[in-house]
Amino acid sequence: xxxxxxxxxxxxxxxxxxxxxxxxxAASGLLINAYMDRIGRxxxxxxxxxxxxxxxxxxxxxxxxxxxxxxDLDLLPVNTMLVNGxxxxxxxxxxxxxxxxxxxxxxxxxxxxxxxxxxxxxxxAARSMLPPGAEIIVHKNNSDGKGNSYGCHENYLIARDIxxxxxxxxxxxxxxxxxxxxxxxxxxxxxxxxAYDSVAFQISQRADFFxxxxxxxxTVRRPxxxxxxxxxxxxxxxxxxxVIAGDANMSxxxxxxxxxxxxxxxxxxxxxxxxxxxxxxxxxxxxxxISHDPSLRSTVELIDGTxxxxxxxxxQIFEVADAWFRxxxxxxxxxxxxxxxxxxxxxxLDGLGANREVVxxxxxxxxxxxxxxxxxxRHGLGPTAPRxxxxxxxxxxxxxxxxxxxxxxxxxxxxxxxxxxxxHDPPESTRAYFRGRCLEKFADDxxxxxxxxIVLDTGSDPLxxxxxxxxxxxxxxxxxxxxxxxxxAAELVQRLGS
Amino acid sequence: MAExxxxxxxxxxxxxxxxxxxxxxxxxxLTSSDELDDLLDEIDEVLEHNAEEFVRSYVQKGGQ
Numbered sequence: 386x387x388x389x390x391x392x393x394x395x396x397x398x399x400x401x402x403x404x405x406x407x408x409x410x411a412a413s414g415l416l417i418n419a420y421m422d423r424i425g426r427x428x429x430x431x432x433x434x435x436x437x438x439x440x441x442x443x444x445x446x447x448x449x450x451x452x453x454x455x456x457d458l459d460l461l462p463v464n465t466m467l468v469n470g471x472x473x474x475x476x477x478x479x480x481x482x483x484x485x486x487x488x489x490x491x492x493x494x495x496x497x498x499x500x501x502x503x504x505x506x507x508x509x510a511a512r513s514m515l516p517p518g519a520e521i522i523v524h525k526n527n528s529d530g531k532g533n534s535y536g537c538h539e540n541y542l543i544a545r546d547i548x549x550x551x552x553x554x555x556x557x558x559x560x561x562x563x564x565x566x567x568x569x570x571x572x573x574x575x576x577x578x579x580a581y582d583s584v585a586f587q588i589s590q591r592a593d594f595f596x597x598x599x600x601x602x603x604t605v606r607r608p609x610x611x612x613x614x615x616x617x618x619x620x621x622x623x624x625x626x627x628v629i630a631g632d633a634n635m636s637x638x639x640x641x642x643x644x645x646x647x648x649x650x651x652x653x654x655x656x657x658x659x660x661x662x663x664x665x666x667x668x669x670x671x672x673x674x675i676s677h678d679p680s681l682r683s684t685v686e687l688i689d690g691t692x693x694x695x696x697x698x699x700x701q702i703f704e705v706a707d708a709w710f711r712x713x714x715x716x717x718x719x720x721x722x723x724x725x726x727x728x729x730x731x732x733x734l735d736g737l738g739a740n741r742e743v744v745x746x747x748x749x750x751x752x753x754x755x756x757x758x759x760x761x762x763r764h765g766l767g768p769t770a771p772r773x774x775x776x777x778x779x780x781x782x783x784x785x786x787x788x789x790x791x792x793x794x795x796x797x798x799x800x801x802x803x804x805x806x807x808x809h810d811p812p813e814s815t816r817a818y819f820r821g822r823c824l825e826k827f828a829d830d831x832x833x834x835x836x837x838x839i840v841l842d843t844g845s846d847p848l849x850x851x852x853x854x855x856x857x858x859x860x861x862x863x864x865x866x867x868x869x870x871x872x873x874a875a876e877l878v879q880r881l882g883s
Numbered sequence: 884m885a886e887x888x889x890x891x892x893x894x895x896x897x898x899x900x901x902x903x904x905x906x907x908x909x910x911x912x913l914t915s916s917d918e919l920d921d922l923l924d925e926i927d928e929v930l931e932h933n934a935e936e937f938v939r940s941y942v943q944k945g946g947q
Contacts (some may be wrong), residue, residue: 397946397947399941400943407940407942414921459937476947477944477947478943478946479944479946528943529943530938531942531943533942533943533944534945534946535944535945536946562919603947604946604947616945630911738942755919756919756922756926759920760923769936771935771939775930775931775935775937775938776926778931778938779929779931787929789926789929792922792929793922
């Protein structure tokens with residue numbers, strides 16, 4: 386039976402300083418420190434057990450890959466866990482926020498939004514630390530239009546005993562074609578070797594940057610299926626599927642659908658119910674072909690030689706998910722998720738196949754394309770004109786009043802109050818609850834925190850490390866009473882009996 | 884002036900398309916086109932003043 390699809394999102398934000406020196410590493414550090422200063426906290430992240438070089442294909446060759454292309458970039462380590470269970474840090478030359486691990490796509494949307502709000506508050510806090518008139522601008526996008534990309538990654542808990550090859554063949558067609566619902570849209574082309582204006586507008590921000598089908602890399606020769614095997618939990622029982630083939634979304638529906646549909650496909654794979662998912666002959670070519678054709682008419686080849694459109698692929702994957710839900714129920718993906726996601730999936734595919742305008746309130750690339758097309762028409766601008774590129778960029782601008790995504794009528798799934806609460810509160814459904822509550826209540830006694838452990842100073846040697854190898858332990862149901870009843874970290878440790 | 888003329892033409896065309904599309908249960912195309920026009924009216928005030936320079940200077944380091 387499929388295991389609970391505990392999941393999370395990690396977003397690297399675009400960053401730019403105007404009116405002062407534009408050093409993205411220093412600006413990212415300043416942004417995060419300004420936020421931590423404002424909320425009056427600082428807690429070290431314990432990275433001693435991080436192993437991004439471990440490969441799910443069991444080819445552990447740490448010397449071969451992932452040397453940082455520019456060692457100077459990591460000189461300013463800023464890395465912290467927040468009271469809502471998130472991790473906020475400088476990655477390469479970007480501020481990155483990883484949401485807490487959550488139990489459902491509904492929560493993923495809410496804590497992803499909370500992440501945006503944290504970046505927004507950080508920009509505000511940073512203003513007082515910059516020269517007058519200078520500001521740090523943050524974009525929730527994935528490319529600068531000049532061939533440089535940075536990611537929005539997803540993570541899903543999957544069972545260790547499922548052969549990784551089966552996971553790869555099950556998810557590939559979805560990662561290639563889900564962009565029709567979840568692409569964030571982009572003016573121009575950044576595919577290596579192609580002219581910028583060879584594509585006027587494309588569906589995905591990221592598709593141009595994928596060069597391999599499967600692999601361990603994340604910064605060069607990016608693979609559609611990433612094999613990083615670093616579960617941040619009990620490695621005997623679990624994997625964390627690290628997904629790098631997605632766009633950062635401004636539309637809440639798009640974030641919801643990206644997470645919910647992927648979680649369902651993974652659950653179907655675990656339940657042995659995914660054999661009908663089509664297999665592509667050339668996934669890398671296909672992800673670009675689909676992205677480069679907003680008319681959605683282009684076809685891509687399956688291994689049996691059949692030519693299909695992206696919508697054909699999505700309908701077939703929808704049928705697999707729908708059949709999985711009818712046979713197995715939707716428990717693995719969280720309460721109410723499968724029901725809503727299947728209804729929305731059908732509605733979006735219907736809309737994309739007919740009158741596309743009806744999905745402009747839910748699909749980022751359609752909303753952006755519609756705005757850009759209308760603006761170009763009104764002002765008589767040619768494809769990829771600078772003002773159209775500015776609209777593209779500013780769709781993702783997180784500054785209040787500047788963000789165009791806020792103005793195009795996207796449907797909401799959260800309220801502002803939900804989001805504001807999630808800036809402070811951890812989700813109740815996973816171990817993130819225990820982490821966040823400890824950071825909030827015993828701030829002075831938390832020496833270090835990471836995804837699967839927390840180190841407390843109980844006032845007597847030695848320091849106590851509390852392990853959290855099981856993502857569904859440490860929930861509000863299991864530990865709220867213990868935390869509420871403890872007034873010090875020492876009491877907490879005593880009550881936990883560790 | 885040229886923009887204004889173009890805008891009116893745009894509106895007239897929309898007037899001919901008042902009927903909601905069969906695929907839409909939620910909103911009519913007229914409503915959303917009106918909203919789009921309103922946005923186009925105000926977008927130049929929201930857009931970075933020197934769009935060309937802004938786009939040119941927007942350079943990021945590659946990430947993951």
